[in-house]
Amino acid sequence: MKLPTPPLPKALRPSPKRPGQGRNGKNGRNGPPSPEPGVKDHVVEGTATAVGWLDERTGATPFLRGFLYRKVPKGTNWFYTLGSATLFAFLSQAITGVFLAMYYEPDATRAYESAAHITNDVFLGEFVRGMHKWGSSVMIILIFLHMGRTFFFGAYKYPRELNWVIGVVLLVLTLMMGLTGYLLPFDQRSFWATVVAVNINASGPIVGPYLADFLRAGAEFGPTTISRFYAMHMLLIPGLIVALIGAHIYLVTKLGTTAPPWLKAEKKDLVTEEIP
Amino acid sequence: MADPPKFDKKSRYTEGRGIAGAYEGETVTRRRLMEGGVQLAGGVAVAAIALPALGFALGPLLEEQEPERWQDVGPEGDFNDETYVPKVISIVPEVGDAGKTTIYVRKDNPQKDKRVKDQDAPPPYVAISTRCAHLGCPVRYIQASKKFVCPCHGGVYGFEGQVEGGPPVRPLDRFYTRVTNGRVEVGKRFSLNSELRRFPHPRDPSNHLDGLWQYLYPGRPTT
Numbered sequence: 340m341k342l343p344t345p346p347l348p349k350a351l352r353p354s355p356k357r358p359g360q361g362r363n364g365k366n367g368r369n370g371p372p373s374p375e376p377g378v379k380d381h382v383v384e385g386t387a388t389a390v391g392w393l394d395e396r397t398g399a400t401p402f403l404r405g406f407l408y409r410k411v412p413k414g415t416n417w418f419y420t421l422g423s424a425t426l427f428a429f430l431s432q433a434i435t436g437v438f439l440a441m442y443y444e445p446d447a448t449r450a451y452e453s454a455a456h457i458t459n460d461v462f463l464g465e466f467v468r469g470m471h472k473w474g475s476s477v478m479i480i481l482i483f484l485h486m487g488r489t490f491f492f493g494a495y496k497y498p499r500e501l502n503w504v505i506g507v508v509l510l511v512l513t514l515m516m517g518l519t520g521y522l523l524p525f526d527q528r529s530f531w532a533t534v535v536a537v538n539i540n541a542s543g544p545i546v547g548p549y550l551a552d553f554l555r556a557g558a559e560f561g562p563t564t565i566s567r568f569y570a571m572h573m574l575l576i577p578g579l580i581v582a583l584i585g586a587h588i589y590l591v592t593k594l595g596t597t598a599p600p601w602l603k604a605e606k607k608d609l610v611t612e613e614i615p
Numbered sequence: 616m617a618d619p620p621k622f623d624k625k626s627r628y629t630e631g632r633g634i635a636g637a638y639e640g641e642t643v644t645r646r647r648l649m650e651g652g653v654q655l656a657g658g659v660a661v662a663a664i665a666l667p668a669l670g671f672a673l674g675p676l677l678e679e680q681e682p683e684r685w686q687d688v689g690p691e692g693d694f695n696d697e698t699y700v701p702k703v704i705s706i707v708p709e710v711g712d713a714g715k716t717t718i719y720v721r722k723d724n725p726q727k728d729k730r731v732k733d734q735d736a737p738p739p740y741v742a743i744s745t746r747c748a749h750l751g752c753p754v755r756y757i758q759a760s761k762k763f764v765c766p767c768h769g770g771v772y773g774f775e776g777q778v779e780g781g782p783p784v785r786p787l788d789r790f791y792t793r794v795t796n797g798r799v800e801v802g803k804r805f806s807l808n809s810e811l812r813r814f815p816h817p818r819d820p821s822n823h824l825d826g827l828w829q830y831l832y833p834g835r836p837t838t
Contacts (some may be wrong), residue, residue, distance in 0.1 A: 447710035530713065531752060535767065538750040542821035544831035549676055551819050556675040558817070558837040562709040563675070 405592070412598035418492070419596060421485040426584065428478035432516075435471040436573060443523070445569035447562055450525035475517055482513055494597040502590040505583055512580050519572035522565060533568075534560070677836050685793065685800040688720055694740060694799065696724035699756045704790075704801055718790060718801065719743045719756050719763075729775060731789075732812045742801050743776050744788035751820040754787065763787060778809065784823045785809060804838075 376384075394400050411419075442461055444453040457464040486506065489495055495503035522533040541551035556563045598604075622633035629637035629644050637644075688702040699719035707714030720742045730737060743763070745753045752767035762779065763772035771780035776787035786809065791802035804817040808824035816834025818824060823832060 447713050525713075535750040535752065538820045541819035545833070548819055548822065548832055548835050552676045552835055552837050553673065557678070558819075558835070559707050560710070560713065561707050 409592065409595065411596055412602070414599040414602040415596065416599065418488045418599075421481060421488050422591075425478060425481040425485050426588075428474060428481050429513075429580065429584070431474050432471060432478060433577065435467050435474065436577075438467055439471055440573060443569075445523070445566045447525070447560075447565050450523065450565055454524045454526075475520060478513060479517060482510055486510060491600075492597060493600055496597075499590070499594055499597075502587060502594070505587050505590070509580060509583050509587065512576050512583070516572060516576050516580070519568045519576065522568045523572065525565065530560075675837065679836060679838075683803065685795075685802050688718075688742075688799050688801050690798050691794060694720055694722045696722040696727075698758050699743065701756070702801075717745045717753065719745065720792075720799065720801070729811055731807065732810065738792045739794050740792040740799050741775075742790040742792050744790065744804060746788060746820060748778070748783040748785045748787060748820050749781070775811075776807075777811075784821060785818075785825070786811065788817055 439457065442453060442457045442464065444450060454468075457468050459465075489503065489506065518533075518536055521536075522529050537551050537554050540554060541547045543550065552558060554564075554567070555561065556567050623631050626632050627642055628639075629641045630639060634644055686704045688704065689700075694700055699721045701717050702720050703715050703717055705714055706716050720740055723737055723739055723741055725737065728737075728741070743756075745755070745763075747754050747765040747767065747770050749765065749768055749770050752765050754763040754765045754770065754772065756763050761774045763776065764770070765781065765783070769781045770778070770783040772783070772787050773779045776789070778784075778786060786807045788804050788806050790804050793800050793802065806814040806817045806822075806824060808814070808829065810825075812824075814824060814829070814834065816838040818832055818834070818838075823829070
């Protein structure tokens with residue numbers, strides 16, 4: 340008497356043939372047998388599986404499709420890339436800033452030496468500091484060009500007024516980044532420029548003197564002034580900027596972009612009402 | 616057959632509005648009470664963190680920061696009433712060189728000098744701050760013209776620190792002076808308006824102190 344063979348556990352069973360594989364050739368028709376799956380097939384299938392796993396659990400595809408493949412109006416041109424350019428300038432500032440923070444010491448007696456150390460001694464320090472320094476000017480120029488594009492194309496009009504307001508707040512925050520970052524090298528130029536800038540703040544009636552006190556942490560440039568500027572420069576203002584960039588991009592995606600003003604709407608798109 | 620109960624949508628009582636499970640005399644639904652309670656609890660929790668943090672950041676606005684400190688700037692023989700002698704004092708000792716500043720010191724000339732108002736007795740020495748009253752750049756004294764000149768925006772001050780040209784809004788600040796054992800000592804800063812009236816709480820550069828302006832730029836707890 341022969342006992343039946345116990346079934347193999349699922350994991351050990353040979354997997355069924357992939358479609359198009361086997362004796363009958365492609366698509367089950369007669370023909371030459373397709374080759375065994377190679378490394379490339381495994382890579383493709385593995386990636387697809389991983390992406391599918393993520394997508395099934397996050398539902399990212401509809402979001403990404405709407406975000407990346409949204410329709411843009413006719414006439415969209417290179418001027419429409421200025422906002423993204425500003426965003427990338429900000430990202431570049433964020434990345435170089437994080438790495439500069441690894442070497443920089445926000446202390447009135449050490450700041451200048453540590454900044455000089457970055458420039459003179461650290462491997463590629465001069466390059467990264469230069470990227471951050473020149474990148475700040477690039478970002479300011481780009482944000483103004485972006486603002487000019489929005490203004491001259493009339494893209495601030497209904498229903499996009501709120502996005503204009505958010506953009507103006509972002510502009511002010513970017514200028515505040517410039518102001519607070521200027522002190523950090525702590526050389527003669529940055530020190531006196533900041534003295535003057537804080538005193539300009541102090542010239543506002545009633546609130547001005549208190550604002551200046553807040554910036555300096557007191558009536559004079561003291562031991563905590565530079566750490567205060569440092570904290571604002573790398574935590575407070577960037578946090579606000581990131582949050583507002585999120586809102587800005589959300590609204591752009593939701594409301595869409597505008598066609599350039601020189602493009603007339605096509606006749607069939609116009610809402611017309613025939614007078615009887 | 617009994618009539619179905621009649622509900623009044625505007626009733627004060629939840630029972631009257633026909634809400635299921637209402638207690639007699641109840642006016643606020645339990646859902647609404649829960650909402651309010653959760654929002655209140657959240658508000659209290661946020662305030663418990665945010666208010667101390669805000670106070671921590673704003674704390675320096677309420678502290679007096681410059682302690683009464685007298686600094687020796689040299690023997691009486693170093694100074695005369697014809698010209699200023701530059702001396703370096705420390706305004707904020709904790710930050711090293713960044714906390715030092717130059718001041719100009721001379722002997723008081725009772726015949727020629729205008730009197731500073733509100734001062735108990737004329738000080739034996741005049742100590743003038745180099746902080747420009749426009750935006751705080753360091754001014755320099757030029758003996759040939761007997762004037763103080765600012766490098767940034769061209770402010771010009773006369774021999775007693777009064778404004779003679781350019782954008783500054785008030786005369787140069789001064790420091791209190793005294794003589795101890797034959798040595799001149801310099802104390803706290805004070806500000807003046809164009810009539811040489813003394814303001815014991817020094818103001819920031821750019822703050823007008825004449826007429827109504829003095830009320831727009833109040834003295835702060837920090838000074």
